[in-house]
Amino acid sequence: MSRPNTSTPRAARARPRRRGGTATDWSPSVLVSVTESAAFCATASLATVTDCRHPVDGHAHAFGAAHLLESDAYPPGVATTPRLLTARTRRLEAGDPRYDSPLLELLPTDAVLSWVRDGSGLVGWGCAARLDVAGPDRFNRADDWWRELCHQFEVDDSVGLPGCGPVAFASLAFADDPGHSVLIVPEVVIGQRDGVRWITTIGDGSTEQQPVEPVHPPGTVSYSDGQLSATGYRQAVAEAVHRMRQTGDLDKIVLAHDLLASTSEPLDARFLLNNLAARYPTCWTFAVDGLVGATPELLLEREGYEVRSQVLAGTVWPREGHTTEQLAAELMASAKNRSEHAYAAESLAVRLRPFCSDLTVQNEPEVLRLRNVLHLATNVEGKLSESGTRNGATLLRMVAAVHPTAAVGGTPTDDAVQAISELEGMDRGRYAGPVGWLDGSGNGEFAVALRCAQVETAAAPGTEAERGGGRIRLFAGCGIVPESDPDQEVAEAEAKLLPVREALEGVR
Numbered sequence: 001m002s003r004p005n006t007s008t009p010r011a012a013r014a015r016p017r018r019r020g021g022t023a024t025d026w027s028p029s030v031l032v033s034v035t036e037s038a039a040f041c042a043t044a045s046l047a048t049v050t051d052c053r054h055p056v057d058g059h060a061h062a063f064g065a066a067h068l069l070e071s072d073a074y075p076p077g078v079a080t081t082p083r084l085l086t087a088r089t090r091r092l093e094a095g096d097p098r099y100d101s102p103l104l105e106l107l108p109t110d111a112v113l114s115w116v117r118d119g120s121g122l123v124g125w126g127c128a129a130r131l132d133v134a135g136p137d138r139f140n141r142a143d144d145w146w147r148e149l150c151h152q153f154e155v156d157d158s159v160g161l162p163g164c165g166p167v168a169f170a171s172l173a174f175a176d177d178p179g180h181s182v183l184i185v186p187e188v189v190i191g192q193r194d195g196v197r198w199i200t201t202i203g204d205g206s207t208e209q210q211p212v213e214p215v216h217p218p219g220t221v222s223y224s225d226g227q228l229s230a231t232g233y234r235q236a237v238a239e240a241v242h243r244m245r246q247t248g249d250l251d252k253i254v255l256a257h258d259l260l261a262s263t264s265e266p267l268d269a270r271f272l273l274n275n276l277a278a279r280y281p282t283c284w285t286f287a288v289d290g291l292v293g294a295t296p297e298l299l300l301e302r303e304g305y306e307v308r309s310q311v312l313a314g315t316v317w318p319r320e321g322h323t324t325e326q327l328a329a330e331l332m333a334s335a336k337n338r339s340e341h342a343y344a345a346e347s348l349a350v351r352l353r354p355f356c357s358d359l360t361v362q363n364e365p366e367v368l369r370l371r372n373v374l375h376l377a378t379n380v381e382g383k384l385s386e387s388g389t390r391n392g393a394t395l396l397r398m399v400a401a402v403h404p405t406a407a408v409g410g411t412p413t414d415d416a417v418q419a420i421s422e423l424e425g426m427d428r429g430r431y432a433g434p435v436g437w438l439d440g441s442g443n444g445e446f447a448v449a450l451r452c453a454q455v456e457t458a459a460a461p462g463t464e465a466e467r468g469g470g471r472i473r474l475f476a477g478c479g480i481v482p483e484s485d486p487d488q489e490v491a492e493a494e495a496k497l498l499p500v501r502e503a504l505e506g507v508r
């Protein structure tokens with residue numbers, strides 16, 4: 001992909017102010033921090049904005065986080081003292097210990113943020129600003145917040161690659177309700193792209209030299225049913241198949257279930273990240289606010305005017321006596337998998353096309369080979385239209401348009417999403433939602449949060465967590481079509497749970 005096109009229209013790109021630019025034309029806007037969210041009803045979009053270094057406590061904060069909210073929809077917030085946020089990016093050079101260590105090895109213990117694939121990507125820590133948001137309008141609110149915040153940055157960036165300057169890590173809920181989405185602007189980001197390693201500090205950079213403690217293994221791991229057991233999952237799949245065959249109102253539905261793991265020692269997200277990255281180097285190893293995983297599915301990447309996606313749907317998993325090539329051939333020849341896949345590829349392409357002047361969808365799917373599964377994959381590439389970008393087609397708004405694709409929702413989308421909530425009866429949280437990062441120039445990458453688990457913070461009474469251990473909720477799901485066999489779907493979900501299970505158990 002080419003470098004960002006600097007002629008991208010202003011409306012399409014949140015533009016931080018670059019040092020050496022028009023310093024005097026910056027007029028501090030009134031920054032408002034909304035401190036209350038519990039008072040709102042569940043169906044409304046909720047937004048809580050926090051300057052994390054100064055937890056919301058009713059006092060003015062040392063520096064501001066800003067967002068746009070309709071004044072009549074929210075109670076009065078707490079006015080903050082407007083102060084410019086500084087984002088400083090510089091190249092790391094040979095001789096600096098951070099120049100050639102693997103990115104994941106640079107992470108301190110707490111508040112880790114990760115987006116790493118094949119050794120490149122971004123890691124971050126600390127929290128210069130944070131948005132918590134929920135509801136059907138979560139994408140637009142997140143987009144407004146990020147673009148507004150970007151105007152408050154003074155940027156000193158001598159590298160200029162996508163991911164330099166101010167960056168937000170984002171992880172959005174699968175569903176309009178329930179679910180909670182989060183954007184975190186770290187205090188420190190270390191990035192690598194095209195062989196260049198850089199560091200960005202946001203704010204005063206005081207956490208740049210955070211000591212890196214040794215990674216702490218989780219001890220013994222035990223599993224128990226989550227909100228939807230494997231047996232319950234089998235029933236839900238059988239019911240979906242029955243319904244599809246009887247009424248024909250759904251063409252495809254993606255059903256998932258969860259699994260709880262308890263560990264005898266506290267969970268160190270870096271232990272999972274390291275193991276996942278070692279076994280799944282071609283996946284995006286991510287961590288945002290306790291959601292940790294290694295996903296193979298690129299939802300949408302934007303660089304300048306170019307967008308790219310790789311839709312995955314249709315799966316086989318290793319069986320004794322079958323080579324990878326035999327499995328790949330079986331997958332390509334399976335009418336059931338091809339139809340599951342076609343719905344997913346079509347759903348992405350149809351919703352991305354309005355933003356593009358050109359959109360190329362691979363004719364025939366290819367096979368993506370991973371250790372635990374093989375998927376059918378379709379590559380999609382587009383060029384954004386100038387009118388679209390002028391009219392505010394930001395990455396987050398495009399992500400909003402394509403989510404959920406039929407790889408994690410179904411066809412037709414609204415009916416499938418409704419049926420998912422009825423049949424699963426669990427809160428997916430941010431599993432199967434978009435996860436990724438955004439920079440201040442409009443570039444970014446979002447994947448579908450798969451092969452992941454949510455580290456739980458509250459310790460349930462009588463659990464390992466209460467005794468000082470950890471608790472984590474793993475998720476996996478499968479596309480169901482009328483030809484699906486419930487036992488096979490249970491086995492497929494098990495294969496998809498394997499990456500996180502093995503990472504927890506220390507398999508590398």
Ligand SMILES: C=C(O[C@@H]1C=C(C(=O)O)C=C[C@H]1O)C(=O)O
Pocket residue numbers: 254256297312313314315340375407408450451475476477478479480496
């Ligand atoms: C839903 C998941 O995966 C999705 C479903 C797939 C399928 O049904 O074949 C394949 C890849 C993903 O798009 C998951 O991993 O939990």
